[in-house]
Amino acid sequence: MALDPALALFWLKKTVSILVQPPVAPLLLTVAGLLLVPRRRRAGLMLAWLGVAATLLLSTPASVGWLLRGLETAPVVDAAALRQAQAIVVLGAGKRRHAPEYGGETVNRLALERLRYAARLARQTGLPVLVSGGAPTGTMAEAILMKVALEEDFRVPVRWVEKASLDTQQNARFSAEPLRAAGVSRILLVTHAAHMPRAQAAFEAAGLQVIPAPTAWLGGPGAGDQVLEELPGPTSAYAGWYAVHEWLGLLAYRLTR
Template structure:
């Protein structure tokens, strides 16, 4: 295991994130409330029921959909907007460590959503690809896994693989270094619509001109749809995941603003 300071800070950040993200986030006031019932029953009940209410807000499709709309970039990339770009940058999103059918590690479904759209853009525009994402310790860098998927599964060539980054800011800084050496200034940036505003700001701060190429929307930004069958509006795995992603992104943006 890597015990270097950057690695330890990375895992500390992961631990803190786990405490302030669902499913632990709404459980903390519930636990605190139950512990206080004997000494401060009124406060205990308020905290416990508040945690239950927060859990519902972060899992109900209606409330999660509203929150996602506030955070997502609603605009898909148009062909006209892509003109002038010199390269496509695809950001990593995670791995599956146990993938025996692939001989070890592989990309998780979030990363595959980005890779798939990056491949589509590469075929449509003919632009070269850069993939960005590192690893911790002995892990295979995400960029290596992304490059393998694009070349072996999608039949495309990846020109650059940025394999050092641990977060979005490092994605931007290290990718910009590679691209400047190739005289590339304008990129199509591929990431999830929820993550796009934060990623775009990081890449622009690194000195690149960014045209957003979002994918994987979690909210419906079109016209209001017809009323859905009631079970579809009850908490479910998809809405719980979307709620987690939305809180993760909201906290990430807050941290970025405070650290600027």
Template sequence: MSFYFIAKKILGTLLIPPLVYWLPIVLGLILQRRWKRLGQTLTWSGVVLGLFLCTPATVQLITAPLENHPPIDEPDARRAQAIVILGGGQRRANPEYDGKPTVNRLTLERVRFGAQLARMTGLPILVSGGAPTGTTPEAELMGRVLTVDFRQPPQWVEAGSLDTSENAENSAAMLRGFKIQRIALVTHAAHMRRAVEEFRAQGLEVIPAPMGFMGDGTLGEEFFDYLPNNTSAYTGWYAMHEWLGIGVQKIRFAFR
């Protein structure tokens, strides 16, 4: 695990919920004893930011611009030469599976949609995802789920990548050996914007196949649908994670 990867994870922890709003709240409460106005400003800034990042209407404002690729249709899907599914994490403690690791919710959603595309098009699948903590690589877990649960075994298993840029680099290197240039890329809609740029930077033609849209602009009809809730809080976390990733990506590309 590289210093860059560790530093990126630490930075991400500090700049996305919940610490991005808890830190100014705690710091503000501490500073109020000596600098009352500054402390109050920091505290209330954290409170407002926290509400912004868990209220449905405001969360949609930061999520919708990320999801700038429409759902894939069948003619576009059939133009691809292969389907690439990106990992999104794993669950390591699963007593219902004899304690063995398996894919988490995000990865399962991606695998399910990738399997659907494979059934529709007959295209081969590449799964991509490593093991940052030294456990079973995500790609291997994805391959098991595709084979056992969806009857769509992958043709390629890229198990060495730790982030989206390595997903792209390692997958492109693997596919070049089979003269594959055009892919249907499967990941969550909010992640697609960043993922497409990484894969295109590796010289691949990318047909986005986004799924799991979170910022579709629709709100419920009941009053309670407009109040902060766990779903919008999760979406706010995910959106902040992606915006931070895009910022880091732009800096990386600028220094290439």
């Protein structure tokens, strides 16, 4: 079987991403420190405690909220902005490969949050919808699963299906082609609020005018049950992972432009 360079690069980026993000990165620091203790006790203990501190910081609501504040900057889209858009673009966020109740694969909960908001906007505006997401795993592209969810579960028709992309930059580049061919230059971009800075930059670089339509805030006023609890917990740890993921993604995007 011939090696697909794009897919190989995708999995390389995924592997590196896992190693430099929580929970793996702090755990590796702790393990490295403990292994160093027999030879250099002070340095090893410092490294191990650094890993523990990083774990706590990236799962504590106050510090996680601070990380999110620099990402979740786009406001809720208003009626005036909605009137300027020509189409709605909703980005994939992954899938559940084992979903026997749906007959195989389906979108994951992150994608479902985006699809729900996109469906609401589509009903409000009557704008055509583009879904974007490829197939890094399994045989079914995310965009196909997104189309099924929108049309069968939300009763919202999908006009364009972009099913070749493997990351946010490809989402933008590959989606821009059918949109421009249809005369669309101004889009409502639907994705998570924390993902919006990276997604907006990518779509603007692809030549589209972006009206941000963020959803699913993880921090900020009103997040309540997501990040604003006082003690570390699984929900704030997830939000910490998401924030680190997006900051690293922004860094990689700027280094590769």
